[in-house]
Amino acid sequence: MERLIWTRPERGNRGPAAGHSRAELAAVAVTLADRSGLAAVSMRQVAAELGTGPSSLYRYLGGRNDLLDLMADAVAGEIDLGLPLGGDPVEDLLALAVRAKAVHLRHPWLAELPPEPLRLGPHGLAYLEFALRAMAPARLPGPARLEVVAVVDALVAQFARAQRQQGAAGADRRAAQAAYLGETAAAGAYPHLAAALAGAPGGDPAEDPEALFGRTVRRVLGALLAAGTPD
Numbered sequence: 001m002e003r004l005i006w007t008r009p010e011r012g013n014r015g016p017a018a019g020h021s022r023a024e025l026a027a028v029a030v031t032l033a034d035r036s037g038l039a040a041v042s043m044r045q046v047a048a049e050l051g052t053g054p055s056s057l058y059r060y061l062g063g064r065n066d067l068l069d070l071m072a073d074a075v076a077g078e079i080d081l082g083l084p085l086g087g088d089p090v091e092d093l094l095a096l097a098v099r100a101k102a103v104h105l106r107h108p109w110l111a112e113l114p115p116e117p118l119r120l121g122p123h124g125l126a127y128l129e130f131a132l133r134a135m136a137p138a139r140l141p142g143p144a145r146l147e148v149v150a151v152v153d154a155l156v157a158q159f160a161r162a163q164r165q166q167g168a169a170g171a172d173r174r175a176a177q178a179a180y181l182g183e184t185a186a187a188g189a190y191p192h193l194a195a196a197l198a199g200a201p202g203g204d205p206a207e208d209p210e211a212l213f214g215r216t217v218r219r220v221l222g223a224l225l226a227a228g229t230p231d
Contacts, residue, residue: 005066006120020050025060026070030107033071038109041067072113073121078103081130090221092134097152097217098210100127104160111161118146138225148224155217163209 010022028049029041043064047054061067079099085092104110118128131149140148185194 002065003062004120005062005069006122008062010060019052019056020060022060022070023074024050025057025067026074029067029071030074033109034107038112041071041109043067068113069119069121072110072116072119073123075103075107075110076119076121076127077123078106079123079127081126085134087137089135089138089225090218093131093148093152093221094214094217096127096131096134097156098213100153100156101160101163101213104156105163108160108164111157135225140225144224148221151220151224152217155213155220159209159213159216166209 005022025046028046032041032045032049041064043057043061044054046067047057061070079096081096083095118124128149131152132145135145135148138145181193181197184190185197188194
């Protein structure tokens, strides 16, 4: 069975003193991924950035999966968990989700990480503990609380990805898409689409992504927390 990096000591009791820390390895790998994408992150490339040979990294890591775990946990540490909770689980979890989405926008490669039900590094566990504490006023069983966190995390990742794609498309293309939708709906073949667009700001349902994110997260959380145990 694979042993996660979190189960192993950072420094062994034997051999020469380690020249690099896990935090340093993670920082180098995160910088690489921010600059060139997750595919650019390899044991060889991280070693080159550190000015050492790839084999030397195996003193610290079992392989690339360990490196990815360190990276994910390092950026999870950027999520501010210091703000006080107000006692409303929906609003407290939304505030946490907004901060988590900002981290995803800063680090687009997060969307490329292999899917994991939970991130188990120290920062990931602190994030999970904070989210569960925010849900304390809601009377949900433990498994349902974990499901809520998973749903919020999925919304964060998806909205961050969509926001990046909208930005990359450019204002002209978004305007062209909105105009096409409006013209098509006005032709009468899609009455339900026309009704939906009539309530969107400027006829563009993608306008104001922050407001859309807030509305969506509130509605989803409201339903999940009110339902008790999800089906």
